[in-house]
Amino acid sequence: MAKQQQTSSYSSGGNIIPTPEEAATFQPQVVAEGGWEKCWEDGVTPWDQGRATPLILHLLDSSSLPLGRTLVPGCGGGHDVVAMANPERFVVGLDISEKALKKANETYGSAPNSMYFAFVKEDVFTWRPDELFDLIFDYVFFCAIELELRPAWAKSMYELLKPDGELITLMYPITDHVGGAPYKVSVSAYEDVLVPLGFKAVSIEENPDSIPTRERDACEVEEDQLIQERSDLTV
Numbered sequence: 022m023a024k025q026q027q028t029s030s031y032s033s034g035g036n037i038i039p040t041p042e043e044a045a046t047f048q049p050q051v052v053a054e055g056g057w058e059k060c061w062e063d064g065v066t067p068w069d070q071g072r073a074t075p076l077i078l079h080l081l082d083s084s085s086l087p088l089g090r091t092l093v094p095g096c097g098g099g100h101d102v103v104a105m106a107n108p109e110r111f112v113v114g115l116d117i118s119e120k121a122l123k124k125a126n127e128t129y130g131s132a133p134n135s136m137y138f139a140f141v142k143e144d145v146f147t148w149r150p151d152e153l154f155d156l157i158f159d160y161v162f163f164c165a166i167e168l169e170l171r172p173a174w175a176k177s178m179y180e181l182l183k184p185d186g187e188l189i190t191l192m193y194p195i196t197d198h199v200g201g202a203p204y205k206v207s208v209s210a211y212e213d214v215l216v217p218l219g220f221k222a223v224s225i226e227e228n229p230d231s232i233p234t235r236e237r238d239a240c241e242v243e244e245d246q247l248i249q250e251r252s253d254l255t256v
């Protein structure tokens with residue numbers, strides 16, 4: 022009962038974003054029981070900020086977010102999808118959970134910019150649209166998948182991006198905790214799977230806009246921004 026009360030306060034709307042160590046104590050069990058759909062059905066969505074990622078808002082404010090066709094893999098509640106969408110940046114939010122996308126559509130279906138985004142129920146690992154993407158923004162998706170799927174994640178990023186496309190990923194959580202999801206990440210965890218495909222790191226920077234429970238100083242969680250460029254030269 023206590024556990025149920027605890028997990029429900031971590032659902033979107035509960036406004037408590039747990040540390041990755043806390044989330045790793047209950048989220049894996051829900052995923053194991055019924056997959057991501059069950060997380061959404063039970064409201065166990067401890068990753069959901071209920072709003073766009075502050076870094077995205079910062080990049081938008083400073084006009085430093087690339088334009089063009091954009092993908093958010095594992096978009097969940099769709100906050101980043103809608104924040105980024107405009108006449109020059111059509112954004113596709115992809116998720117395998119019907120419930121997640123129902124919620125996203127209920128929240129944002131009548132947003133004034135709704136003609137500039139779409140929510141699509143597909144699997145990142147198998148969905149291959151006719152048109153590739155200029156930009157992919159990955160946040161709390163790489164850390165959510167099983168470790169053995171990481172090479173397949175990189176392959177998907179490669180196959181979904183245009184040859185000169187850009188992958189921005191907020192590397193989270195850079196911790197020492199065991200288990201997941203969320204599983205711990207590191208710069209080398211990304212590079213190990215991206216570099217063999219020909220990605221080149223354009224920049225790796227500390228995220229100045231981390232939310233409190235994802236800040237390095239607050240709980241020794243590190244969250245950095247990694248921008249990778251797809252390059253066919255070394256493939």
Ligand SMILES: C[S@@+](CC[C@H](N)C(=O)[O-])C[C@H]1O[C@@H](n2cnc3c(N)ncnc32)[C@H](O)[C@@H]1O
Nearest residue numbers: 057068095096097116117118144145160161165
């Ligand atoms: C931890 S949540 C992160 C959601 C969102 N990125 C955020 O930061 O709020 C991971 C999301 O990925 C979705 N997901 C998991 N596996 C997927 C797959 N193979 N293809 C598409 N979406 C997937 C889940 O349904 C879930 O909504």
